Amino acid sequence: MASLRTEFLGIEFDNPFFIGSASPTLTGEHMRKIIDKGWGSCVVKTLSFDKNVRPDVRPRLMGARRHNSLYGLQNCELITTHGLEWWDKEIKVLQDTKAPFIVSIMATPDLDDWAALGRWCEEHGASIIELNVSCPHGCPEEHMGMFIGQDPQLVHGVTKAVKDEVSIPVMTKLTPNVTDIVQMGKAAKKGGADALAAINTVAGIIDVDIYQKVVAPNVLGRGLVSGNSGPQVRPIALRIVAELAKEVKLPISGVGGIDSWKNAVEHIMLGAATTQNVTAAMWYGFGIVEKWKRKTLEFMDGQGYDTVADMVGVALDAVTSYEDLEVEDHLYPEVDVGKCLHCNRCTVACGDTGGGAIKVPKINDIDDEECLGCALCAVVCPVGAIDMVVRGESQRWTREQGQPVK
Template sequence: MATQTNLSVRFCGFEMANPFILSSAPPTGTGEMIKQAFEAGWGGAVTKTLAHDRDLLANVTPRLASLSFAGRSDEAKKLYGLENIELITDRPLDIWLKEIGDIKTQFPRQLLVASIMAGGNDRVGWQELVRMCQNAGADMLELNFSCPHGMPEKGMGMAIGQDPEVTARVTDWVKSVSTIPVIAKMTPNIADIRVPAKAAVKAGADAISAINTVAVIAGVDLETLAPLPNVFGKSTHGGYSGPAIKPIALKAVAGISLDLQVQVSGIGGIETWSDAVEFILLGATNVQLCTAVMFHGFGIIEELKDGFAGFMEDHGFTRIEEFIGKSLPFLTDHINLDRERKMISQIDEATCVKCDRCVISCRDAGYQALTAGPDRIPKVDRNRCTGCSLCVQVCPVWDCAKLVAA
């Protein structure tokens, strides 16, 4: 169903048809793939990261490892995270430059961002990439300061984004020759993401994108004892993406939005329209997706747009700008939280399925405030319950366990 709600949003001066962008990743690995995504209805795309041919490395196989909830053998696994050790593009720069021009000729209204990367001391390399990409027709540039694997070993990617001085230096080099907006992409693999983000903005970055993947080891194969993914007997840390990193990304976006007067492109764990709304409410102007597309394909865009439009209609919003950052005023320091009012658990006997989850969790990891009699319906001890909400979190039935005023 095509929505009639106005989903357009202005980002760094570019009027996007909708706030949904494909992030720099395998789904934007070629110009043809980006064209397919634009035909499907995506509002924008960031190319897989471009670099000078001298800086390219061959990819290894395999280069992915997934994490999933364990289920019965006859059930499809529910993926919640993906580690990758894939590198930036392995395609020649001249091919990409031609494809950028072709894409913009065919899709002038969709946002096309060129992701670029060079070393932290390579001023000439950065500036050459800037000139070539903007001359090819890119609408904006995204500086990849955040790839967590492979490239940092060459002084690139995260090696830049973890150092505010180098972040500022490279941003300044780029801005000195750029005629199009510049986005600095931040790494979450740092104590405080706001520090390099502030350095980039001070050096002239027009926007921030956050976050890139989280550095992890996905797991270990208990048969071979080798960490995953296993590349002919060896492995390495990689970048973690998918729903599991959304809370990390939300905190990063909120922190940057509160501290810096800059537009933010939110990235990390976005799978549904409601995920996207959360990022907008915490300060993002648009959102970028990758893993959801790797799991489900370009076609999810219609569901994203329809659900997002439904939210806007339900809340009376006519423009996305009306609710960017709408949730930020609710955030405060822990010391300022209300410590006077209290809530306690309440169990709905009519919907309780007598699974004992809340009783066991409260007994072994809470305050021993729940007990179950012969009927196995949990009873709340008002004198012991502290309102921690553990029972609410573990209950499998919506609204069966909830907190009420003490």
């Protein structure tokens, strides 16, 4: 029987599903609920000195939906609105749960401030300290958050300042809003980081109200480029986790776009040892983890994985460069006529964009000669009735070999 118990940076967690630093971890009571509901841990909402705390604007969240289904969130929430004195008491609620917990901190590039905040975390029972050098809104203007995370020297300096001060593990949380994430991961590693957390939110604009001429989140008629999260950012998060796992080789806590147990396993298979979730928990409540744990265990039992560690990075080797890809020249779509709804989306897509290989009304009568092998038909099929299969004699070639003459 598989087990979800996870060792991360020498600390034992009940499972690898954590709640990341954000609104769900704003108070001790919220975090007690997170642990009671069965999450492996949580990252306390980013803390700082009173001088860095600002009031939040209202509203500060905006969702994006399609066909009535949410796929993205944008927020311009800042760090905690409470000072350290308030947190002195609040953190006790979390300590009482006995679960290991992580505290997120943020300061300006003043290294003494970072060191002092690190000390505060250690004195208040944190198992791990997460360095928030990655918030994309509000904070960069104050030389905090992404202002630091976009500069490898600052990432190195801040990580080292905290690392030199404390004896507990330090994890640097990176921003995706950089050109070269590996450079930032290596800077954190050089500063002594024990792990990396990736990603914080993606800077963007999720919506423009074309009637009011206002961008999201609409704060009394004005908006701003701010943090995007949820399923819309998952491809970016997975890419970054894979790049860090391949190139930096530090333990990773994978964050970004996890909306199901499967998405968490995707992060793990690309190199994350633990995962963090925020947006899905905000949308659907902390109870989602129960199903995630059950389904992950079922998957592990079915696939023969005994521990979470057995799954870490197992898909990494499959992430390769274009040069390394093989081409199967005889790969064609096959329609499962039993599943097919005869909606003709594949026919239209193939006719307008592909080779015009799928003709109506004979839905599975594919003209292999016309087929480009792109799989657009499978992409647009609403019921997954189309698979790509090898028909005829398999013919594989690499870029090195060049395309065979037909």
